[in-house]
Amino acid sequence: MGAATLIMSRSPTDAIYPNATLGNILILLNATAFGVYLVLVTPLMRKYNAFTVLARIFLVGAIIAVPFGWRDALTTDYAHFPLYIWAEVVYMVLFLTIIAYLLNNWALKYASPALLGVYIYLQPVLAVLIAVSLGKDHFTWGRALQAALIFGGVFLVSRKPRPQVPLEPVLD
Numbered sequence: 001m002g003a004a005t006l007i008m009s010r011s012p013t014d015a016i017y018p019n020a021t022l023g024n025i026l027i028l029l030n031a032t033a034f035g036v037y038l039v040l041v042t043p044l045m046r047k048y049n050a051f052t053v054l055a056r057i058f059l060v061g062a063i064i065a066v067p068f069g070w071r072d073a074l075t076t077d078y079a080h081f082p083l084y085i086w087a088e089v090v091y092m093v094l095f096l097t098i099i100a101y102l103l104n105n106w107a108l109k110y111a112s113p114a115l116l117g118v119y120i121y122l123q124p125v126l127a128v129l130i131a132v133s134l135g136k137d138h139f140t141w142g143r144a145l146q147a148a149l150i151f152g153g154v155f156l157v158s159r160k161p162r163p164q165v166p167l168e169p170v171l172d
Helices: 002-008 020-047 050-075 083-107 113-133 141-158
Strands: none
């Protein structure tokens, strides 16, 4: 709830971009999808190599995405891309996609999906702190409450459950 209210709290009239609300909703859907991904991939990571799982996940993603983008990919004039654009594309594909997912998959062998999911929910808090420090946003009591909700949720999912003590049968 904290992440959702933090992402959705900015009014569309305050936004610089006209589709900011849609972008915020997509960010929220991304966080939800990543949480589902962590839960679904955990059993696979305990059974298979991280590279194998990542390759198969990317294959499924390609099967889903290619029908929507193949025409644009074939008609793009790649020859006129400046070198810095190619460097940015390589950086995003290599570091922000392949290595990030590979590290997540590897970590799932040793940690719970809840623990790995913590960082996705902390990203909005970090974004606000960075924006405030750069003078692009301001800190309010509402933002403090949203951050408290996020940290409370992180605390709840990272707690170890208490062991259940079996009840003694009652003898009449």
